[in-house]
Amino acid sequence: MKNILQINIPEELDGIGKLEPFQGAFAKLKKGWMEEKTVPPPNKAKLPHSNKMCATLKEAIVKTKPYDGMTISFHHHLRGGDNLLVESIKILAELGIKDITLASSSLTSAHDPILPYLKDGTITQVYSSGIRGELGKAIAEGVLPKPCVIHSHGGRVRSVHTGRIKIDLAILAASASDIEGNATGSHGPSAFGSMGYAAIDSWYSKQVIVVTDNIVDYPCVPQSVTQNYIDFVVNVDSIGDPSKIAGGTTRITKAPMDLQIARLAAKVIEHSGELKEGFSFQVGAGGASLAVAKYIRKIMKQRTIKGSFILGGVTSYGVDMLNEGLFRSIFDVQSFDAAVSSSLMDNPYHIEIPAGLYANPFNCGCMTNKLDIVVLGALEIDTDFNVNVITGSEGYVRGASGGHSDTASGANLTVVVCPSFRGRIPIVKDKVHTIVTPGESIDVLVTERGICVNPNRPDLKNNLEERGIQVKDITDLAREVESITGKAKSIEVTDRVVGVVEYRDGSIIDVIHQVKM
Amino acid sequence: MMEVKQQTFKRRTMLYIPGNNPAMLQQGSVYGADGVLLDLEDAVALNQKDSARILVSHMLRYISYEGCEVTVRVNHIDTPFGLDDLKQIVPLQPDAIRLPKVETLDEISRIIRLIEEIEDEHQMPHDQMKVHVMIETALGVQNVYDIARYSPRIDAISIGGQDLAADMQLVKANDGVGIDYARKQIVMAAKACKIDVFDTVYVDVENEEGLRDEAEYIKKLGFTGKAIINPRQIEIVNEVFTPTEIEIRKAAKIVKAFERNKAEGIGVFAVDGKMVDAPVVKRALRVLEMADIDVETL
Numbered sequence: 001m002k003n004i005l006q007i008n009i010p011e012e013l014d015g016i017g018k019l020e021p022f023q024g025a026f027a028k029l030k031k032g033w034m035e036e037k038t039v040p041p042p043n044k045a046k047l048p049h050s051n052k053m054c055a056t057l058k059e060a061i062v063k064t065k066p067y068d069g070m071t072i073s074f075h076h077h078l079r080g081g082d083n084l085l086v087e088s089i090k091i092l093a094e095l096g097i098k099d100i101t102l103a104s105s106s107l108t109s110a111h112d113p114i115l116p117y118l119k120d121g122t123i124t125q126v127y128s129s130g131i132r133g134e135l136g137k138a139i140a141e142g143v144l145p146k147p148c149v150i151h152s153h154g155g156r157v158r159s160v161h162t163g164r165i166k167i168d169l170a171i172l173a174a175s176a177s178d179i180e181g182n183a184t185g186s187h188g189p190s191a192f193g194s195m196g197y198a199a200i201d202s203w204y205s206k207q208v209i210v211v212t213d214n215i216v217d218y219p220c221v222p223q224s225v226t227q228n229y230i231d232f233v234v235n236v237d238s239i240g241d242p243s244k245i246a247g248g249t250t251r252i253t254k255a256p257m258d259l260q261i262a263r264l265a266a267k268v269i270e271h272s273g274e275l276k277e278g279f280s281f282q283v284g285a286g287g288a289s290l291a292v293a294k295y296i297r298k299i300m301k302q303r304t305i306k307g308s309f310i311l312g313g314v315t316s317y318g319v320d321m322l323n324e325g326l327f328r329s330i331f332d333v334q335s336f337d338a339a340v341s342s343s344l345m346d347n348p349y350h351i352e353i354p355a356g357l358y359a360n361p362f363n364c365g366c367m368t369n370k371l372d373i374v375v376l377g378a379l380e381i382d383t384d385f386n387v388n389v390i391t392g393s394e395g396y397v398r399g400a401s402g403g404h405s406d407t408a409s410g411a412n413l414t415v416v417v418c419p420s421f422r423g424r425i426p427i428v429k430d431k432v433h434t435i436v437t438p439g440e441s442i443d444v445l446v447t448e449r450g451i452c453v454n455p456n457r458p459d460l461k462n463n464l465e466e467r468g469i470q471v472k473d474i475t476d477l478a479r480e481v482e483s484i485t486g487k488a489k490s491i492e493v494t495d496r497v498v499g500v501v502e503y504r505d506g507s508i509i510d511v512i513h514q515v516k517m
Numbered sequence: 518m519m520e521v522k523q524q525t526f527k528r529r530t531m532l533y534i535p536g537n538n539p540a541m542l543q544q545g546s547v548y549g550a551d552g553v554l555l556d557l558e559d560a561v562a563l564n565q566k567d568s569a570r571i572l573v574s575h576m577l578r579y580i581s582y583e584g585c586e587v588t589v590r591v592n593h594i595d596t597p598f599g600l601d602d603l604k605q606i607v608p609l610q611p612d613a614i615r616l617p618k619v620e621t622l623d624e625i626s627r628i629i630r631l632i633e634e635i636e637d638e639h640q641m642p643h644d645q646m647k648v649h650v651m652i653e654t655a656l657g658v659q660n661v662y663d664i665a666r667y668s669p670r671i672d673a674i675s676i677g678g679q680d681l682a683a684d685m686q687l688v689k690a691n692d693g694v695g696i697d698y699a700r701k702q703i704v705m706a707a708k709a710c711k712i713d714v715f716d717t718v719y720v721d722v723e724n725e726e727g728l729r730d731e732a733e734y735i736k737k738l739g740f741t742g743k744a745i746i747n748p749r750q751i752e753i754v755n756e757v758f759t760p761t762e763i764e765i766r767k768a769a770k771i772v773k774a775f776e777r778n779k780a781e782g783i784g785v786f787a788v789d790g791k792m793v794d795a796p797v798v799k800r801a802l803r804v805l806e807m808a809d810i811d812v813e814t815l
Contacts, residue, residue: 256748260548263752423540448547484543484580 005386005435009508013497015125015146022509025409025441029505034362036506039163042206044231052233053179057084057211058091060232061169064207066092069099070168073205075198076106076129077173077185077334081244084173084211086113093122101125103165105156105197105355106400109133110244118143127165129153130390130400139498140396142514148499150390150397150436150512153333154359154366154406155504157200161362164506170205172198173239175341177212178220181230185335186222186344186352188214190242193335193344194314195224199354202229213239222345224352250285250315250337257419257448258288265417265446266295269373271467272444272460274413275305279372281327282311282407283318285336288417292375293317300326311358311367313403319343322350331367333358333403359406361504368403368410376404378418380432383475385439385454387416388432390501393425395491395515397499401436405504408441413460420447426481426488428452428474433491435510436501450477492516526586526612527551527807528673528713528742529758530751535560536569536589542576545585548748549755552586557602558593558617559680566598570605577609588649590615594628603628607635613647613673618680620656622663629668644670649715653677654684658699662706674707675744676700678717691721693731704739713741722747732757760804768801772812775801 003009003021012018028034046052054060066072072092074085085104092100100123104111107126112134117123119138125146131139139148151159159165174183175191185192190213202208202225209232210225253259265288269275275296283293294317300307307327310318314332316339322330329349335341343350359368379399380388387408392398408414420428428447443460445452450472453461461471492515499512532550534541536557545553555576561569573589589611591602606614614632619625633643648671652661658681665674678696687695700716707714716735719728732743732754743754760768771788775798778786785794805812 254749256548257544259749448544 003507003509005438005509007435007510009511010497013147013500016149016500019500020507022438022503022507025438025503027505028507029361034158034162036162038161039166041204044229052181052230054209054232054234057087057171057209057234057236060209060234061088061091061171062095063232064169064209066095066097066169068097069101070097071101071103071166073165073167073170073201074104075172075195075201076104076108077192077195077197078110078190078240078245079192080108080110081190081241082108082110082173083238083240084171085111088171089114089117089122093117093120098122099124101127103127103167105153105201106130106402107132107135111135115143127151127156127159129156129402131397132399136397140391140512140515141517142496142498144498147497148397148512149502150401150499151502152359152401152406152504153197153355153403154361154368155401155502155506156197157354157356157360158362158504158506159502160200160204161356161360162506167201167205168207170198170201170208172202172208172210172225174210174212174225175239176214176216176220177210177233178216178218178227179233180218180227181208181210181225181233182218182220182223182227183210183212183230184220184222184224186224186341188212188216190214190239190245191338191341192245193341194332194352196333196353196358197355198225200356202226207231209234211236211239213237222352250290250317252291252294252317253287255287258291260448261288261417261419261446262291263295264448264451265292265375265415266299267469268415268444268446268451268464269296269375269413270299271464271469272413273463274373275299277305278308279305280308280311280370282313282371282374282411284375284377285313285315287377289375289377290315290317292415292417293321297321297326311371311407314340316340319350322347331358359403359504361406361409366406366410368406371407371411373413373415374407374411375415375417376408376437378416378427380427380429381416381418381442381445382432382439383428383430383478385416385442385445385474386432386435387437387439387442388434389436391434391512393488393491395433395493395513397512401501405437405441408437409504414441414443416442416445418445418447420449420477420481421485424485426478426485428478428481429488430478434501434512438503438509445474447477449480452477528586528715530742530745530754531586531588531715532745532748532751533560533718536573537561537565539572542572543580546582548751550585550745550748550751551742551755552588552612553582554588554590554615554744555611556590557598557606558590566592567601570598570602574605574609577606577611586613587611588613588615590617590651593618594624594631600631603631604635607632607646608639608641610641610646613649615649615651615675617651617677618653618657619650619664620654621660622667625650625664625667625671629670646670647672649673649675651675651677652699652703653680655681655699658702661703662709665706665710665712671710671712673713673715674703675715676703676717679720681717691727693734700735700738700740708739714739716740716743718744718746719750720746722749725749725753729753729757758807760808764804765808765810768804768808769810771798771801772805
């Protein structure tokens with residue numbers, strides 16, 4: 001069957017079940033409720049004064065009685081410094097557990113060491129927002145017997161609420177925890193800031209282990225996860241590599257291309273009509289996307305504009321803007337550097353939010369519904385403005401859906417920033433390899449070679465042209481890029497579907513085919 | 518008296534790009550510089566000279582530099598690479614060719630003759646591709662006027678501050694004091710020949726304030742543009758060399774008054790209490806040209 005973007009979607013897939021084709025960003029939301037039923041969170045019980053402390057992670061895992069076919073989850077707030085996920089999988093494999101569904105909120109190249117467990121049947125399915133490194137390559141080559149599911153941050157929460165993801169065991173790293181499992185990421189030697197992605201896991205998982213390298217006196221404050229959801233607590237030597245978990249402060253890129261694109265994007269934003277008193281703002285964590293904040297900050301000061309909130313994905317740059325009084329508040333689902341953690345601790349207007357409040361569409365209004373301006377990156381973008389942020393130029397999985405489709409659907413102005421080509425590979429092209437965010441959600445593309453406005457935004461095009469900003473037709477830009485790079489060969493794939501890309505409402509927007517080896 | 522050159526390109530900024538770096542070469546035109554300099558000379562290591570020459574030749578053939586003036590800096594004719602550079606680049610007729618370390622009239626006449634011989638071999642005219650000379654030694658500074666006026670196809674002089682400072686054996690200093698006389702001498706020669714003049718690179722890429730100060734200073738000296746070694750420098754220098762709103766309004770007022778008075782046969786008149794004659798009008802027209810304002814629309 002075809003979805004609304006004319007992508008062929010199988011009616012069902014082994015290991016996933018029946019699939020629903022994507023019918024538009026708001027097709028399911030318009031009803032005002034979700035057709036799929038939600039599942040109740042687990043009903044747990046503990047006797048008074050029970051001891052939750054376990055001497056080792058293995059002891060805690062054994063106590064949860066792991067079994068073949070279980071679903072296990074982690075959060076990815078430890079980023080490149082995480083070793084908890086790898087340790088946990090090793091322990092489960094040693095215990096002989098097989099056919100595990102891994103439902104980490106995301107996967108990075110720090111998780112490459114679990115590749116052997118994808119090959120030997122320990123892990124047979126993956127749900128994730130992003131997959132990178134060796135895992136992404138292997139999954140695209142078909143290492144798993146069941147297709148992986150790529151979902152957005154908001155979509156993951158929806159999946160857990162509906163039981164699409166049924167978490168048996170959540171192992172949650174915390175930089176500080178008390179003996180009952182009240183835990184946080186905002187302080188401690190391995191502080192990483194918000195635990196926004198872990199909240200849903202703590203509420204819905206049958207069993208939850210908190211792992212920390214910093215047991216604090218009861219009660220731990222603040223509390224990102226609370227004791228009434230936590231089964232076991234483990235104190236380890238280290239939850240990860242602090243230098244890779246959170247760097248010092250995030251610096252704005254010095255790469256000339258990124259700065260050039262950022263400068264142009266800031267001009268577009270300035271003249272779009274959306275940059276006004278009380279606007280809300282979200283940018284990426286680096287590259288051209290974060291650099292846009294540098295130019296917007298300058299404009300805000302020149303025009304004495306005060307914004308309402310920063311959302312995301314928060315870096316110390318955002319914290320600086322909050323401290324300068326340029327914004328009233330920050331809503332933080334993920335913190336990217338050490339300076340952010342201390343702001344979270346100290347500033348009541350720096351507010352930690354769970355992923356469901358951030359971006360789950362099926363509630364009374366997630367934060368992305370209130371967003372004015374978002375600046376996003378892209379691996380590829382096509383002439384219908386559909387964006388790929390998941391597969392690379394060889395067809396391997398090497399990115400993340402993340403909050404891309406969530407924020408793009410809600411924002412009044414969605415700006416995609418990227419070079420028009422990288423090296424000799426086109427980024428602006430006729431058709432992307434995998435669609436994650438539909439073109440209807442993208443308002444404007446800013447590249448070094450041209451600014452392209454979605455035809456569904458004639459008002460924006462007028463605003464920009466009236467202010468002397470030249471707007472280019474995206475098809476012309478794609479042709480221009482092709483004249484420089486030449487036409488790239490199509491990626492060779494087989495008919496086998498090794499992954500599905502779930503839109504935030506649970507429908508399938510695209511599939512990932514096995515890369516021919 | 519030499520005629521005023523007709524400008525087709527603005528020349529506020531010229532971005533230097535190493536000729537052996539394909540990524541930088543193919544993106545050269547996107548940063549907003551008025552011109553790009555594809556460099557075969559000092560930015561390229563000795564063992565890369567041939568590959569740079571080949572790469573730049575391909576770039577000239579296949580990449581459109583979209584509204585940027587394209588200049589190629591060849592190696593000096595007395596190096597093992599200079600003649601091959603000319604033989605390969607001249608037939609491709611970039612907008613301009615830049616000759617480094619020119620010191621004497623004899624030298625410039627020799628090189629231009631060579632260029633014209635190559636053009637003759639390819640049945641190309643002699644007045645298409647422009648020539649820029651770089652003055653980078655004390656001797657060059659002394660001879661700059663004779664060099665600059667040698668041929669009408671020489672339409673810009675550039676000062677190579679780093680090499681000049683080395684030639685003068687100056688103790689390294691960032692304040693430009695040592696090369697200040699040279700700057701002024703070169704500007705004067707350029708003005709006498711009514712051609713453009715580029716200032717040298719500003720090496721401290723992190724120091725944006727320092728760059729702005731230097732650009733403001735050299736603008737006052739009469740330089741028409743500056744060499745750029747990092748795209749981050751372009752916006753600042755373009756801004757310094759772009760007329761301000763006040764300057765534009767004043768120029769528009771002068772030009773409009775000129776047209777009015779011209780119609781009545783009056784050649785000298787006053788605007789805001791100040792005398793306006795032909796040279797003032799010419800300067801005003803130049804300001805409007807730099808601001809991309811079409812006089813017809815006034």
